[in-house]
Amino acid sequence: MTIEFRDVHASYDAATPILRGVDFTVEDGEFVAFVGTNGAGKSTTMRLINGLLKPEQGEVLVDGVPTTQLKTSELARRVGFLFQNPDSQICCGTVREELLFGFRALGCLDEQAEARVDAVIDEFGFNPDDDPFLLNRGTRQLLALASIVVLDTPVVVLDEPTTGLDYRECVKVMSIISRLHQSGTTVIMVCHDMEVVGDFAERVIVMSAGQVVAQGPTFDVLRDRATLEAASLVPPQIVDISMALGMMRPALASTPLAAANTLDQMCDAVAAAVGATYSGVRGLEEAR
Amino acid sequence: MNGFLEYVPGDSLLHRLNPVAKLVFAVLFAIACFCTGNLAFLCVMLAAGIGMAVSCGMMRQTLGLMKAVAVFSIILAVLLILTTPTGDKLVDLPWGYIGTGSLLAAFTTIVRLEAAAIPLFLTFYVTKVTDLSNSVVKVLHVPYKYAFTFASTVHFIPVFMNDMKGIMEAQTARGVEFDQGGIVNKVRLMVPLCVPLLVSSVRKTNSAAIAAEVRGFNLRTRESGYKQYPMRGADIAVVVIAIALLATAICLTALL
Incomplete structure (x- = not known):
């Protein structure tokens, strides 16, 4: 399912424009991350995708159909939306009820839906009778994500899914999102954590002051220091180190050291530079 | 954009008045509205409320408030029409009738609620809540x-x-x-x-x-707050006007 923005202008009140001519396309099955400072217009862009906000000018097309022609409930069948705060989303007395809520709202609660809910409960490792409001922050965020995953929409929009989570919870949430993407779902994610963006996104769209200032394959954008600085962003640490190496030592500029984007690539490059071989973190531990 | 009951900055007379004076005026104004059933007096009070809103540039907020109060007061008015059989009979009901008095009572209720609500809500739009709470601590103890x-x-x-x-x-x-x-x-x-x-x-x-x-x-x-809230001439005048309005309402009820 393709999402297309054509010269979109949007605001919450006429006096303060938020988006000023946004253009981009997210192709079917892509994993796209939106980055930018607070107030850049990322969350507003997400709200336009699922019809919570309609464009003042321009068009937002979901699978070729303008969102202005679709009710939000119709869009909910196509686009799942994970809010930044899980407490906005959770409203039922048990985990199972919470996961059934979406099917009930869309009027498609049947045996198939019940089976799907049971499968998701198993997949996420929930206790179906737990009270969602008594779960910890990370588990509530997982439950909110599960309530989107269970509906099996072709597109999921995630507004800062890892905010407020510890490392383990963050890894769990992102591995679920990654599995979702591998199964063919289009993932659109707003994220401030550039390490997460580097690890998971295929393409990055940089927003600043209500406009798209850069877009392209993840590491092409993350290695564009001028664009990132203009948007007040910093690249992931490994990218930063490898770029710094290339700049400090011109002789290294064309070596794998200056082109490493991930920890593994950097370790490979360092190992090759010292005449050793690197076989991942486990290999290092065994060697030690 | 400011939300419901959120302070809107400004430099009107109402903005500059002492928060206690505004609060006392709004409360006495509301009591005056409830002390009398005189429709003419209530209409004057409603006009005065709207005048105050215009003077401090809060007409948009006031219209929103009036709309919300209208919904509530219309429900009350309907109940009054159905349960207060007074005046000349207009419509027969199984349990009584709707009379001219019923309609007058319903209309009076709508005007009364609208008039009483405006200054109370305006107080919040023209006064910072911190000033309001600090001043009642300092001045009213x-x-x-x-x-x-x-x-x-x-x-x-x-x-x-x-x-x-x-x-x-x-x-x-x-x-x-x-x-x-x-x-x-x-x-x-x-x-x-x-x-x-x-x-x-x-x-x-x-x-x-x-x-x-x-x-x-x-x-x-009480001494922790450094800001003082002295009552100036205009503040005292506002309180006197409120007392006069209340006295007028009581007199109208007693005399008519």
């Missing part, structure tokens, strides 16, 4: 705990309204259709959302209470 409770309540109204909006949006994104099926369906769909609102309200108020406590809330006394 109200214990700070009560003033803070009041200020927090007012402060949390737009916060909770915003929370409710967020919760409704989240459910809309999951396919709930709040705009379908009329008011009954909307209420049916909104009732379950009271749970997350309640949970988030309790969490927020608990956090606010702890934050206040760790910053020495209990050490605060």
Whole structure:
């Protein structure tokens, strides 16, 4: 399912424009991350995708159909939306009820839906009778994500899914999102954590002051220091180190050291530079 | 954009008045409206309220308030029409009749509620809540705990309204259709959302209470505030006008 923005202008009140001519396309099955400072217009862009906000000018097309022609409930069948705060989303007395809520709202609660809910409960490792409001922050965020995953929409929009989570919870949430993407779902994610963006996104769209200032394959954008600085962003640490190496030592500029984007690539490059071989973190531990 | 009951900065006479004078005026004005059933007097009071709103540039907010009060007062008016058989008979009902007196009583109720509400709400739009609570502590010697409770309540109204909006949006994104099926369906769909609102309200108020406590809330006394709220000529004049309005309302009720 393709999402297309054509010269979109949007605001919450006429006096303060938020988006000023946004253009981009997210192709079917892509994993796209939106980055930018607070107030850049990322969350507003997400709200336009699922019809919570309609464009003042321009068009937002979901699978070729303008969102202005679709009710939000119709869009909910196509686009799942994970809010930044899980407490906005959770409203039922048990985990199972919470996961059934979406099917009930869309009027498609049947045996198939019940089976799907049971499968998701198993997949996420929930206790179906737990009270969602008594779960910890990370588990509530997982439950909110599960309530989107269970509906099996072709597109999921995630507004800062890892905010407020510890490392383990963050890894769990992102591995679920990654599995979702591998199964063919289009993932659109707003994220401030550039390490997460580097690890998971295929393409990055940089927003600043209500406009798209850069877009392209993840590491092409993350290695564009001028664009990132203009948007007040910093690249992931490994990218930063490898770029710094290339700049400090011109002789290294064309070596794998200056082109490493991930920890593994950097370790490979360092190992090759010292005449050793690197076989991942486990290999290092065994060697030690 | 300012939300419900949120202070709107300005430099009008109402903005500059002492917060206590504004509060006393608004309360006495409202009491005066409830002391009399004289429709002409209530119409004058309503016109005065609208005049005040115009003078401080709050007509948009006042119209919004009047719309909300109208909904509530129309419900009351309908009840009055159906249950107050007075005046010349217009329509027969199985339990009585609707008379000219019933219609007059209903109309009076609408005008009274609208007139009484305007200055009370305007007080919040032209006064910072902190000034309002600090001034009642300084001038009226109200214990700070009560003033803070009041200020927090007012402060949390737009916060909770915003929370409710967020919760409704989240459910809309999951396919709930709040705009379908009329008011009954909307209420049916909104009732379950009271749970997350309640949970988030309790969490927020608990956090606010702890934050206040760790910053020495209990050490605060009347002398802690450095800002003074002296009553000037205009403030005293406003209080005198309010007393005069109340006296007029009482006299009208007693004499007519």
